[in-house]
Amino acid sequence: MRTYGLIGFPLTHSFSQQYFTQKFFDLGINDAEYFTFSIPAINDLNEIIATHPNLCGFNITIPYKKKVLPFLTQASETVKALGACNCVNVKNGELFGYNTDVIGFEKSLQPFLKPHHQKALILGTGGAAAAVAYVLGKLNIEFQFVSRESSELNLSYEQLNAGIINDHTLIVNTSPVGQYPDINDAPALPYDCMNAQHHLFDLIYNPSETLFLQQGKSKGATIQNGFEMLVLQAEASWDIWNDIN
Numbered sequence: 001m002r003t004y005g006l007i008g009f010p011l012t013h014s015f016s017q018q019y020f021t022q023k024f025f026d027l028g029i030n031d032a033e034y035f036t037f038s039i040p041a042i043n044d045l046n047e048i049i050a051t052h053p054n055l056c057g058f059n060i061t062i063p064y065k066k067k068v069l070p071f072l073t074q075a076s077e078t079v080k081a082l083g084a085c086n087c088v089n090v091k092n093g094e095l096f097g098y099n100t101d102v103i104g105f106e107k108s109l110q111p112f113l114k115p116h117h118q119k120a121l122i123l124g125t126g127g128a129a130a131a132v133a134y135v136l137g138k139l140n141i142e143f144q145f146v147s148r149e150s151s152e153l154n155l156s157y158e159q160l161n162a163g164i165i166n167d168h169t170l171i172v173n174t175s176p177v178g179q180y181p182d183i184n185d186a187p188a189l190p191y192d193c194m195n196a197q198h199h200l201f202d203l204i205y206n207p208s209e210t211l212f213l214q215q216g217k218s219k220g221a222t223i224q225n226g227f228e229m230l231v232l233q234a235e236a237s238w239d240i241w242n243d244i245n
Contacts, residue, residue: 002032003054004241007045007068008061011038012181015205015230016059023238042067049090057241059234060086062176065127072097082134084127087237098240101131104233105203109135112199112224119168121146123187124175125154128203132172141170146187157188165193171216173202178210186211196220205230 006016020034037048042064049055060068065084069075072085073094079085085097120136120143122129129145136143144164145154155164171189178185189212194200198221202210205227213223238244 001054002056003035003052004032004056005035005037005048005052005058006061007037007039007048007058007064009038009040009063011036011061015227016234019231019234020238042071045071049093055090057087057089057237059237060088060127062126062128066130068097071095078102078134082127082130084130086127086131086233087240089240098237099131100233100236100240101128101229102134103236104229104231105132106135106138107232108224108226108228109201110139112201112222113139113170114199116197117141117170117199119143120170120172121160121164121168123147123171123173123177126174128174132174132203136170144168160190162190162193165190165198169197169199171198171200173200173204173210173212176204178202178207178212179204180206183207184211186215189215191215191219194219194221196222199223202226203229 006014014036017034017036024032065086068085073096075097078099079097082099085099087098087100089096120141122132122143123146125145125147133143146157147154150156150159173187177187194216198216200213200216200221200223202213203226204210205225208225217223
């Protein structure tokens, strides 16, 4: 039995497990299974590998996309550029790291882009934010990170004003703020400054319309959640695990 899984903490829900379990059923794949591995520390990954000899690959979510790097035998050029990995292929006990967030984000974002989307705000500074920044750089869209505290690399939420919001018409939430069950939370943005020129992308898929998206939508912004991105990155992971080019 081929074993696949998701590494993260905490794992209160899992798109990946549900998606792959259904995929295996629909395709009549009887020799594969997908588990969630909620581990409180990244070093626990060693035990997961040791106790699951049939582990063929796994996905990685918050908070380990960056912390997993020292465990990799080899990393793709994208992972090296990002410093973040969300997909690992296991071969003969060796771990090969990839980043399929990049694929999912780029393909799902592109249909929504307009010529005026020249500048973006990236909410959060974790592994998913790195993938978003990589894609935006590839698309020649200027971006600015936003986090709870300001630094040389990012603005704080308190620093956001009408001028910044008006200039940055693409806003991507890579943080878990607003994710189920905390559906009444939203990033602290001046939503009243948004308009129909804005596009809001929330990497969260549950709920399908977060408070972040709701507030942008109420000001005329176009919105999208992370569901399609997750489907695309899951399929890219499956291709990697099965050496499908």
